[in-house]
Amino acid sequence: MIDFASELNEQQFEGVRAIDGPVLVLAGAGSGKTRMLTYKLAYLVYEVGVPPYSILAVTFTNKAAREMRQRVEQLLEVNLSNAWVGTFHSMCGKILRKSGEAIGIPRDFVIYDADDSVQLVKEVISDFGLDPRSLEPKKIAHAISALKRKLISPDEFLERAKTPAERTIAKIYARYDELLRKAKAVDFDDMISLVVRMFRTRSEIRQRYSEEFQYILVDEFQDTNESQFAFLRELTRTHQNITVVGDDDQSIYSWRGAQLRNILDFPKYYPGCKIIRLEKNYRSTAHILETASVVIAHNRMRHAKRLYTTAPAGERVKLVRAPDDYAEARYVVQRIVDLMDEGIPAGEIAVLYRINALSRLFEQELRQRGIPYVVVGGVGFYERAEIKDILAYIRLLVNPADDVSLRRIINTPRRGIGATTVQAIAELAESAGVSMYEVISSGEPLPIRPKQRKSIEAFVELIEDLKTDIDSVLPSVLIQEIVERTGYVRQLMEEDSIQARARIENIGQLVAAAQEFESQSDEPTILNFLGSVTLMTDVDRWKKGEDVVNLMTIHAAKGLEFEAVFVVGLELGVFPLTRALQDDEQLEEERRLFYVALTRAKRFATVTYTIQRSRFGSVEELGRSPFIDELPQDKLDVVDLVPEGSIVFRSVEYARSREEVYDSRYSPGIVVWHPFFGKGVVMEVRGAGERTIVTVDFPNFGRKKLVAKF
DNA sequence: CCACAGGCCCCGACG
């Protein structure tokens, strides 16, 4: 049915056939690592006869998992729905649901996302009477997350804590975990670390899974963290049939705890593993590949890799300098129009940026020119307030112990239940050792004012009503009931703003997503819906087939490919970010990010930067990214959008042509930034065009008259 | 005791 040898090159095929023992595939971008892994899955099922449920394949996103599964189903014409293909989180979540009771995790646990975790940390901090301003909940939540990824328990951390600050964190961590367990909740990091802990304390369970998963395949191994690797090592204590593929040059998730060490040390943990290198790039033209290779060669902490292509040289990589961010967006969108005219499908075009904030102008410009597009990522769909509100209702319905969700919705929409009342309820719950919902639903009269008491009673009644058919109702129907009964949409309609309308639309999309879930799942229960939703990412919702221009961060573009790629905003402080400038390791990660961006392109790659960019309400001159200078200048096609002979905005010619921008940008009261004087406030603007004189008040240097010279 | 407006501050990538 399949001729593996003709679909793969020799090295790939070698990796596919190596089914006994550990295999490490270390290879550059576009060399066919994912393809190899996909075919290996097919090979194991088809040639070796391994039952699909005996294979564990781990991918980076759910979407990648879906693609791998579909691809293999196509190849083999079989149904693979019982194979374990998914992300670490979804696989571990599944294991935890099945077997977690052994370590005291109830079957119906809910998953707290990063935002929920921060909320919970906040609660703990105020419970302890600590000052949330000096402690910064977000940072503490991060610290806890880092500890969990390193499999360090609160007790262990307390033991080794040296400074008072560390002891405080240890205390918060301990209490945080306690509250999670009380709320029958696990956070993202728990999903992995609890499974590892279970495997370590209950060897018979480990044994069972280890036997079940006869073969393990892992994609994007360079971005795994300590607990994920530990999970894999636990599973391979009886057999060592594990194949991992990755590229150290594409490790871009260190901030999430990914450790390059995992891929570099793999041979140490699996002595005698087979190491395979793939050196032929099947994705990009020679020009693009060459440019990317030159850039990444500037990194010192890496394994040099050979990567060649037999593809034609193709077009040169374009380097575009734009006077400002508006010009940049206009140029890119014009090029997109041109490419589409030449027959490149919109879906094969991507604009990639370092930070989400950069998407705005491109969206505006695309909208104005009537080109369909999609923004992948950003404030993720499932992180939007209205979506989280609705989901919090559902979570409270299935799990009354969930205090974080209760807090979120007890006064959403407004019901006259404020902070004071919530605090009172929390204290009652605390002293009685029960959940907040138990306190308010017990029927006992609460020691609060009559008005609030009435509101609370109405709220409890509402929740109880919604609860009646919770076991049988479909998720989509439940959402509609919630929206109706709570008056959520009604309130938004009354508000009648653009934002409110967008929110109503989002809720509509949530219903649609629920319906889709119902049609796909063989068990469309509320609990399963919640589980799938929390682990869903924006990339997962993204449908490439839709044939619209794609806007996304470089992180989100990992593993994808497009005919044409625009990498924008190559400026100091944006890409690389300011914080990465002082630290070699971070700077190298930024460079890897640039490498990932360039290597997404099959035929056309364009890199852009601007002289001036508006950020945080002011205009800044950031200076170009050092990465620009690392490009092979003689191989580029340089495009300068700044008028000839001018040093940009300082120039007379340029200023004259841009009076309107001038006038609107430098008006009294706005904050500006100067490379030498720093931030200042515009006091007065006189004249126009070349003679514009702006008086600016700089906190540290006093008032300066400047000839439009920022 | 709650809601809302306005001022403040800060600002990265995400399962």
Added chain:
DNA sequence: GGGCCTGTGG
């Protein structure tokens, strides 16, 4: 540009 906190008015 926006989330969070504070102060004020209801």
